[in-house]
Amino acid sequence: MMQNNSKYDIIIVGLGPVGLLACNTLGKRGYKVLGIDRFENAYNFPRAIHLDDEILRILQSVGLSDTMYSRLKPSWGLELLDTNGRVMFRGNNKFPGGYEASNFMFLQPELEEILRGGISRYPNVNVLYGVEITDFAQNKDTVTVFSKDGKVAEARYLIASDGANSFFRNKLGIGQTDLKFKHSALKIDAYELKDNAEAFHAVQKICSGSKPYVRMQGAGAHRRWELNYNSGLSKQELEKPENIKSLLAEIGVEVENLDIAHAVYYYFQSKLAKEWRRDSIFLAGDAAHVTPPYVGQGMCSGFRDIMNLTWKLDAVMQKKMPASILDTYQSERYPHTKMQILKAIAVGFFFVRQGRHLLKFISHIPILNKFLLNVVLPFDTNGKGIWGKGKASRYLFPQARTQKNEFSDDFYQNDWAMVAVGRTIDSEALHLCQKVNLKTFVFDDTNANIGDVKNWAKKHKASYFIIRPDLYVYASGNNPKELCQEFASKIN
Ligand SMILES: Cc1cc2nc3c(=O)[nH]c(=O)nc-3n(C[C@H](O)[C@H](O)[C@H](O)COP(=O)(O)OP(=O)(O)OC[C@H]3O[C@@H](n4cnc5c(N)ncnc54)[C@H](O)[C@@H]3O)c2cc1C
Numbered sequence: 001m002m003q004n005n006s007k008y009d010i011i012i013v014g015l016g017p018v019g020l021l022a023c024n025t026l027g028k029r030g031y032k033v034l035g036i037d038r039f040e041n042a043y044n045f046p047r048a049i050h051l052d053d054e055i056l057r058i059l060q061s062v063g064l065s066d067t068m069y070s071r072l073k074p075s076w077g078l079e080l081l082d083t084n085g086r087v088m089f090r091g092n093n094k095f096p097g098g099y100e101a102s103n104f105m106f107l108q109p110e111l112e113e114i115l116r117g118g119i120s121r122y123p124n125v126n127v128l129y130g131v132e133i134t135d136f137a138q139n140k141d142t143v144t145v146f147s148k149d150g151k152v153a154e155a156r157y158l159i160a161s162d163g164a165n166s167f168f169r170n171k172l173g174i175g176q177t178d179l180k181f182k183h184s185a186l187k188i189d190a191y192e193l194k195d196n197a198e199a200f201h202a203v204q205k206i207c208s209g210s211k212p213y214v215r216m217q218g219a220g221a222h223r224r225w226e227l228n229y230n231s232g233l234s235k236q237e238l239e240k241p242e243n244i245k246s247l248l249a250e251i252g253v254e255v256e257n258l259d260i261a262h263a264v265y266y267y268f269q270s271k272l273a274k275e276w277r278r279d280s281i282f283l284a285g286d287a288a289h290v291t292p293p294y295v296g297q298g299m300c301s302g303f304r305d306i307m308n309l310t311w312k313l314d315a316v317m318q319k320k321m322p323a324s325i326l327d328t329y330q331s332e333r334y335p336h337t338k339m340q341i342l343k344a345i346a347v348g349f350f351f352v353r354q355g356r357h358l359l360k361f362i363s364h365i366p367i368l369n370k371f372l373l374n375v376v377l378p379f380d381t382n383g384k385g386i387w388g389k390g391k392a393s394r395y396l397f398p399q400a401r402t403q404k405n406e407f408s409d410d411f412y413q414n415d416w417a418m419v420a421v422g423r424t425i426d427s428e429a430l431h432l433c434q435k436v437n438l439k440t441f442v443f444d445d446t447n448a449n450i451g452d453v454k455n456w457a458k459k460h461k462a463s464y465f466i467i468r469p470d471l472y473v474y475a476s477g478n479n480p481k482e483l484c485q486e487f488a489s490k491i492n
Contacts, residue, residue, distance in 0.1 A: 008034045008126075008155035009317065011145055013133050014162030016043065017108065018285030018302035020115035022159050024062040025310040027122030029414070031317070034153050035125065036145070038132035042112040045264065046189055049218050050075065050203065050296030051104055051111075053097030054396055057471060058303050061413045064118050071110050073219040074101035077377075078295065079202045080350055080359060088207070088363035089350070091375040096452035098399030098407055105218045108299070128152070133167065136281075143280045157313060158281045161302070164269075166287035172278050179270035179338075181345040183292060183352055185214075186227040188244055189261040193221075203296065205347070206251075207356035213251055214294075214351075223258070226293075227251075228352045238263040268292035270341045276330035282309055289337045294347040297340040304470075308333050308382075311414065311469035321491070328385035335383035343377070386468070388475025388486050392460035397467050400447035408447070409471060412439040416491070417467045418480060419443065421457040422450070425464075429480035436484055436492045438466065 010026055012019045015037035023035040056072075059065040077092030093102050119125050135146040136158070144154040160168035169176075205214050214226040225248060237243050241260040248255050272289045276282060285302030309329045315321040349355040362368045381394035397419070400408045411417075417439040418425065425433070425440055433440050443453055457463060462476035466483050474491070477483050 006032075006034075006126075006153055007142075008032050008153055009157070010034075010313065011036065011143065011153060011155040011158045013037075013145065013158065013160050013168065014166075014285070014287065015116075015127065015129070016161060016163060016285065017048070017112055017115060017299050018306060019159065019161035020112060020119065021058070021062070021303055022161060022284065022306045022310060023125050023127070024064070024115060024118045024122075025306055026313070027119060027125040028062055029310070029314050030124060031314075033122075033125045034155065035119065035127040036131050036133060036152065037127075037129050040130040042109055042116060044109050045262070046107050046109060046218075046222070046224075048108040048111075048293075048296070048299040049105055049216055049222075049224055051106055051300055052093065052296075053095065053099045053102050053104075054471075055300050055303050056099055056104065057097060057399060057409055058307055060407060060409060061307075061471075062118060063121075064114055067114050067117075068106070068111060071114075071219055072104040072106050073217070074201070075103040075105050075203065075217075076101070076201045077103055077203075078347070079204045080347075081204055081206050082356075082360055082363075083206065083208045086363075088359050088372060089375065090202070090373045091377045093377040093379065095379065095396070096398035096400065096449050096456055098401055098409070098449065103296075105216065105222075107219055107222060110219075133162075136168070136171070138280055141280065156280065156317070159306075159309070160281055160283050160287050161285045161306075162287050164286040164290045166273075166283060168281060169273055169283055169287050172275075172281065174273050174275045174278065174283070176271040176273055179272070179341055179345060181270040181292060181348055182268065183228065183348060184265060184267045186231050186233075186238075186247075186263055186265055188225045188227070188248065188263045190223050190225075190244075190248075190258045191221040191261060192223060192257055193259050194257045205294070205351045207351050207359065209356070211251060212352045212356075215253075225251075225253070235265070270345055272334060272338060272341070276334065277326060282326075282329060284309060288333075289341065291341040292344045292348055294344040294351065295340065297344065301337045301340055304336065305329075305333055307470040314469075325386060332382040332385035336380050339380040382472060386474065386491070388466065388483070388490065390460070390462055390465075390473070390476030390483075392457075392462055392465060392473040392476035395460070395473050397465055397471055397473050398453045398456050399471075400443050400449050400453050402448075403446040405448075408441060408443065411441045412467065413471070414469045415439055416469060416474070416487070417441055418484065419465045419467055420480070421463050421465070422454050423463040425480055429484065432481055432484040432488075436488045438484065438487065
């Protein structure tokens with residue numbers, strides 16, 4: 001272990017999934033990183049259960065998707081049901097991400113273990129578990145952190161991924177914008193003891209006036225229910241599995257073959273920090289935003305934060321781009337995250353608030369019913385920041401598999417690239433790309449899901465795309481030379 005009091009490039013306080021990911025992304029880029037968490041062991045309570053294919057691609061970018069993949073279960077989106085079990089709404093996000101599904105179920109403690117294991121690949125990343133940061137100081141280009149025993153270390157930058165009650169956010173006096181959706185729920189985790197024919201593959205929300213609840217078939221034998229009504233049981237009463245089984249039996253669950261893991265009350269809020277950066281300190285993950293879990297995007301948003309922030313820190317530390325780009329971390333990520341929270345609130349409106357009457361009514365109108373059962377959830381764009389021209393700019397770029405079953409991201413990940421879809425890159429454009437340090441990749445008809453990628457490109461009226469290191473489209477168009485020139489004048 002490196003000595004305390006060393007100077008690091010980046011300190012990461014809070015090693016939940018978001019901080020652990022940051023250790024991996026920055027470790028891979030070769031930075032001298034110190035990760036700190038107040039607890040010795042990974043938090044063993046499953047919280048997040050859903051992730052989408054963008055998150056899998058992020059894990060892919062740090063070489064951990066293969067390990068994670070065997071722990072995932074594909075899931076087919078979100079359904080809202082009435083109390084008779086009739087599906088009123090079915091929504092999915094269909095995106096050519098290169099994987100067999102766009103949504104997956106997982107166990108957060110398993111992911112955290114994999115991310116912890118991933119860090120050990122990087123001798124440049126040091127971790128201190130069991131150390132609580134109780135104070136910090138920052139001057140022009142150094143942040144110093146302290147525990148109750150004194151100075152721990154200093155660094156050029158610090159990422160505060162210290163969770164919803166963020167010590168850093170509070171000490172910096174950064175307020176939160178409250179989107180004012182609050183709700184409590186009783187989360188019950190259990191494991192099937194016997195193989196059970198799986199009845200559904202979606203996350204199902206049962207919209208009931210008196211007993212709204214969510215049921216989820218997690219990965220492997222994991223099952224989850226979230227009761228969004230007052231169960232009437234105290235915390236002590238919930239320690240007895242038989243009490244939990246009675247609650248589940250009341251909503252029609254067959255409980256004989258269930259091993260109850262635990263039941264915990266949660267209080268969900270919807271808030272965004274007003275500032276995500278104060279000088280050299282950046283808030284990320286739950287420290288920057290909290291959401292009700294109705295669209296399973298809390299941790300996912302935190303992963304996107306890290307993808308967005310770390311390539312910018314890298315570009316600034318390599319002196320490839322000016323330090324002012326670090327302000328675009330908030331301007332790009334805030335609107336995207338806000339949209340995810342608003343979606344969760346919208347689902348909550350139909351699920352636990354009065355909206356269920358409206359949904360029930362319109363779902364009986366045949367033409368609307370058809371629409372409601374085939375909703376493709378829209379993709380969100382990033383806010384103002386480092387973007388060029390073109391309709392695809394600000395959107396996540398798709399992924400394809402090559403004939404040899406290799407993932408296209410792996411050809412250019414974590415770097416800027418020019419990608420052609422269904423067209424070639426001529427030698428003049430190739431030369432230009434090389435000159436401005438753009439990697440190149442051509443999606444052609446040998447790629448497995450080329451049809452979907454071509455459709456996506458057609459929708460965005462372009463065949464050429466400049467991709468940023470976080471896999472979002474910087475600029476799109478039909479003239480690669482023009483795109484290169486724009487890139488050269490603004491970025492390179
Ligand atoms: C019931 C439930 C269901 C959910 N479902 C989903 C889902 O399906 N999909 C999804 O994407 N998200 C979901 N989420 C949200 C997800 O769990 C969180 O967004 C995620 O855990 C946040 O990760 P984080 O790393 O930002 O923070 P945390 O996981 O809270 O980690 C913060 C870390 O900081 C450490 N820390 C705090 N202060 C200090 C300090 N002063 N010094 C040192 N260490 C410190 C803590 O010990 C902790 O390890 C769900 C949440 C809940 C509660």
